Amino acid sequence: MKILIIGSKGMLGKDLMTVLAPYEPIGVDRAEMDLTDAAAILAKFEEVQPEIVINAAGYTAVDVAETPDGQQEALAINGIAVGALAELCAQRDIPLVHFSTDYVFDGMKMGEYKEIDTPSPLNQYGKSKLLGETLLQKYATKFYLIRTSWLYGKHGKNFVQTMIDLGKKGHQLTVVNDQIGKPTWTYDLAESVLTLLVEHRPYGIYHLVNEEAVSWYDFAVEIFQQLEMPVDILPVSSQEFSRPAPRPRNSALGNTKFPLLRSHKDALQQYLSTL
Numbered sequence: 155m156k157i158l159i160i161g162s163k164g165m166l167g168k169d170l171m172t173v174l175a176p177y178e179p180i181g182v183d184r185a186e187m188d189l190t191d192a193a194a195i196l197a198k199f200e201e202v203q204p205e206i207v208i209n210a211a212g213y214t215a216v217d218v219a220e221t222p223d224g225q226q227e228a229l230a231i232n233g234i235a236v237g238a239l240a241e242l243c244a245q246r247d248i249p250l251v252h253f254s255t256d257y258v259f260d261g262m263k264m265g266e267y268k269e270i271d272t273p274s275p276l277n278q279y280g281k282s283k284l285l286g287e288t289l290l291q292k293y294a295t296k297f298y299l300i301r302t303s304w305l306y307g308k309h310g311k312n313f314v315q316t317m318i319d320l321g322k323k324g325h326q327l328t329v330v331n332d333q334i335g336k337p338t339w340t341y342d343l344a345e346s347v348l349t350l351l352v353e354h355r356p357y358g359i360y361h362l363v364n365e366e367a368v369s370w371y372d373f374a375v376e377i378f379q380q381l382e383m384p385v386d387i388l389p390v391s392s393q394e395f396s397r398p399a400p401r402p403r404n405s406a407l408g409n410t411k412f413p414l415l416r417s418h419k420d421a422l423q424q425y426l427s428t429l
C-alpha cells in the first residue's frame with residue numbers, strides 16, 4: 155500500500171506519518187509540492203505512483219481568511235486544489251482521504267450535526283472548506299471526506315498549548331463559553347484513519363471526533379484541572395471576545411457511521427501525559 159501524505163509536516167500530518175509508519179508512507183509538504191501548483195502535483199503523482207492519497211494540508215488561519223488575500227489563498231488551497239487532487243485520484247482509480255471541518259456548519263442546529271446535514275458556513279475559512287467538499291464529491295470516485303473539529307496535537311499551534319502557555323504566565327484568562335464543539339486529539343484521528351483504510355470501510359462522509367461536546371471555557375477548565383494548575387478563568391461571550399471570523403455557536407459533530415472515538419477527557423489525559 156503506497157500512501158502519499160500531503161501536508162506531512164502539519165499538526166495532523168505528523169501524527170498520520172507516525173501512525174501509518176508501518177506502511178512507510180511518503181510525506182510531502184509545501185516545499186516539495188505546493189498544492190496551488192497543478193504541474194507540481196502531477197509530477198509528484200508520476201514520481202510516487204501512490205495507491206492511496208491522504209490530504210492533511212490546508213489553509214487553517216481562520217481569522218486571516220477574512221482578509222481579501224487570505225480569502226483567495228484559502229479558496230485556492232482548501233477549495234480548488236482539492237478538486238485537482240480529486241480529478242487526479244479518479245483518473246488513477248485510487249482513494250483520496252481528505253479532511254474538512256465543523257466550521258462548514260452555521261451552528262444554528264439544536265443537537266449534533268450528522269454526516270448528511272447540509273453545510274452552511276458562516277466564515278470564509280468554512281466557505282473555502284465547503285468548496286473543497288463540493289469539488290471532492292464532484293470529481294472523486296473513491297473518497298473519505300472526514301469532518302473533524304477543534305484539533306490539538308503535539309506538532310502545531312493549538313488551544314491546549316495556548317492555554318498552558320497563558321496559564322503559566324499567571325494572568326486571569328478569559329475564554330468563550332457560548333461556542334460548543336468536540337475537541338479532538340490528532341493522534342486519535344490518525345488512528346481512526348488507519349482503521350478506515352485497513353478495514354476498507356465504505357467510501358463517503360465521516361464525522362471523526364473525540365466524544366462529548368463542551369464549550370471552550372469548559373475545555374479550558376478541564377485542561378487546568380487535569381494539569382492540577384490553579385488558573386483563574388473567566389467565562390465570556392463571543393460578543394465580548396470578538397474576532398474577525400464569526401464562529402458557529404454549536405458545531406458538535408455527530409458520528410453515526412464509525413465506532414465512537416473515546417471521550418475528549420480521556421484523550422486529553424493521554425495527550426497531556428505525552429508532553
Ligand SMILES: NC(=O)c1ccc[n+]([C@@H]2O[C@H](COP(=O)([O-])OP(=O)(O)OC[C@H]3O[C@@H](n4cnc5c(N)ncnc54)[C@H](OP(=O)(O)O)[C@@H]3O)[C@@H](O)[C@H]2O)c1
Pocket residue numbers: 160161162163164165166167183184185187188189190209210211212213214231253254255256283302303304305306310311
Ligand atoms: N486545526 C483544527 O482545529 C482543524 C479543525 C477541523 C479541521 N481541520 C482540518 O484538518 C486538516 C489538518 O489541519 P492541521 O491543523 O493539521 O493544519 P496545519 O497544522 O496548519 O498543517 C497544514 C499543513 O498544510 C501545509 N500547507 C499549507 N498550504 C499548502 C500548500 N499550498 N501546499 C502544500 N502544503 C500546504 C502547511 O504547510 P506550511 O506550514 O508551509 O503552511 C502545513 O504543513 C486541514 O484540512 C484542516 O482544515 C483542522
